[in-house]
Amino acid sequence: MTARFHLGIALDGAGWHPAAWREPDARPDELFDLAYWVDLVQIAESAGIDLVTFEDAFGLQSAGFGGVDDRRDEVRGRLDALLLATAIAPHTTRIGLVPTVTTTHTEPFHVGTATATLDYVSEGWGGWRVQVSGRAHEAAHVGRRSFLALDPAAVVAGTDPAQTALIEELFGEAADTVEVARRLWDSWEDHAVIRDVPTGRFLDRDKVHYIDFAGDSFTVKGPSITPRPPQGQPVVFALAHQKVPYELATAAADIVGITPKDDAHLGRILGELADAAKVVIRTAPEPLRVWSEAVVLIEDSREEAQAVLARLDAVHKATYTSDTVILADTAANVAAQLLAWQAAGLDGVRLRPARLPADLVRISTEVVPLLAAAGVLDRPADAATLRARLGLGVPENRYATPQPTANDLIGSARS
């Protein structure tokens, strides 16, 4: 049996290249219209893509990592990703919808019920991309606490104790938020609603559970106001670049997105993930799935693709860089890279189209057929949820009352 390989598309603005909005078929004046996003997701759904993600943050986009800049030649502004995904849901039937939801300033209770509601509205196709907010200017939007300016280089180097402490605080809080959400999702057993007329009871309260979570930054009593969502637990995705996030993903995520620059780098990342698995206790219900990330720009030849990239860079007056590999190439070469990752044991890839809709269309019409021909896109024919489509089981409910086994019954009958 050929192993499967899963495909996600990371949607953001007019595409991931900062100059993409100036392309002839870009629709930059529609970035706040639901119809634009529905169009994009339906392209992906028609192509058989497994899921789409929606980028978000607690502040405006900026060219660098830090505060707000004054550039006026890049896309600025975003819709709330969770509400956008939920509004798209009634327009789709068989593609996962995975919005980015921040864990740093939000209420874990709202995050838990909102992600559960996405799962209800999409009827089992909801997910959540967990993201922390380490930016000082985003903390100022909320005003509850102040951060020192996060320096990604210092974090990676691990040489600055204050930076390391902040990262550990942020990801510790993210892990707590995922834990709260999973407990809230589980806090209703599946058959809690009984509508029992003789006793007048709508609910079997013994099947609804307090979660009594107490962490370093918050406590949540529970239970959820929202019954257990269709998937039991929506799919949790975490992008990770270094040790602390690897540990969060290894402990709590269903899928980790990694950002290899090349094969050697991929090998190091897989080693670090394996190290993380030795030091954390995994609380997620299924083995962690590892997906790669790649920015994709596709033309008919590698030269053309590189030329388009250079043209976009020239328009933008800066060389586009990314945290992950940039594949500016032919569909065949992109497909070959994905198959190489599949052969190396990765479970999937989240592609970031450099231009929207152009590269999404290229992926859908050119890359996907090549992968299908290679036999890695078989999906369960009856997959009615995102979890099923990804081969993830329905998580057991941690609060479910154990059902007596046959032996228990026989034993109790004899005693």
Next chain:
Amino acid sequence: MTLTSATTAPTRTERPIKQVHLAAHFPGVNNTTVWRDSNQASQIAFSSFRHFAQNAERGKFDFLFLAEGLRLREHKGLIHDLDVVGRPNTLAVLAGIAAVTEHIGLVGTLSTTFNEPYELARQLASLDQISLGRAGWNIVTTSDAFHGENFRRGAYLDRGDRYTRAEEFVEVARRLWDAWAPDAITADKATGEFLAADALGHVDHHGPQFDVTGFATLPRSPQGSPVIVQAGDSADGRDFASRTAEVIFSLHSGFEDGQAFYSDVKGRLAAVGRHRDSLKILPAATFILGDTEADARERSRETALLQVSPQTAIAFLEQVWGTDLGGYDPDGPLPDIDPVTSDEGVTRGRVRHGADPAVIAKGWRELAEAEGLSIRDLVIRFAAKHTFVGTPVQVAETINRYVQEDASDGFVIVGSTNPTGLDEFVDHVIPELQERGVYRTDYEPGATLRQTLGLPV
């Protein structure tokens, strides 16, 4: 020169005919939502919300309305199990409904206590964008520790600070909604200018409740700001509403009571420089229809028995008595013991109306004795009273009378079943209102919620 105007002018100014405004309330987690019937669908499944919303839109309602849940209710220390329980996240399900409707307003209750202005302003602006200008926000305040146990801040807000926080919350939200210039996004591919110069206003707010500094992440939404709805009824609540609200969701559904409330609140507007029509007053209302009045009365009685089961009757009394009344017969007389008074109600997570339990109990006992009411009969009086009972013509005429005689500007209608409880209202009452020329026969194309409500834009 003509004398026509002098000879034909009416002897007095004709009072303009007011248009009726209606909102559709999704049945909530109260005993009034009947679940004892296999036809009652899920209160969570999106198909229920789709049906409810599309039916309300078929009835040309101004907006639909969803309450908010922040914690499951408890009764006598246990999760209350007699009523419908469980609901989706308000904002998220409104976003889903936005996708399956075109014209109807989308109003949700969202607490100013357990949200932060930056985040909620952003979510509401997103909902307004996604729905092309149909978002509304029912502002509520919550201060108790019971709900606080689900949130970061826990219980910290003094009761007296609730409206202070709410007003500051709205002020910050408005600054965020107004922060982008109206034509901020130019998206000019040729020049490379995505944002106009000075497109983004910086918000810098420092008040007793909030410190919010930075830039909003969304352009101005189609309505600029969502329609502000408010339900508070205290003097503080009325003052807050007169300064801030565009719709009041009122509890005064009696005619004279409604007129008094209407006159009081509309009277407060002039003092803050607002026009009488800038605030719509919509009391909550239930209805039972019948082919004849007698038929409607019978249906009302049947529905009430479904809304107040024997167990619900006892539980309702326990809320006032503050103690276990499980030994009493719901079809028998009221308890002769006095209520136990304590600060902590026997039912937690419910809106409390603040009256002295001993006084309520005494009044109820007197009423039950005078009229020979059992416990269940009496509870039906208070917990399953139907605002409008009659034929569709009678109900339409009553609604119209309320509106024309300033007892309200319309109603927030809630059905007793889920999600089809408003279907027959749309089928039978709406056409009667339309025939009287007091209700729209279609939406204005592209109208925002504020325009649909006839509010100043």
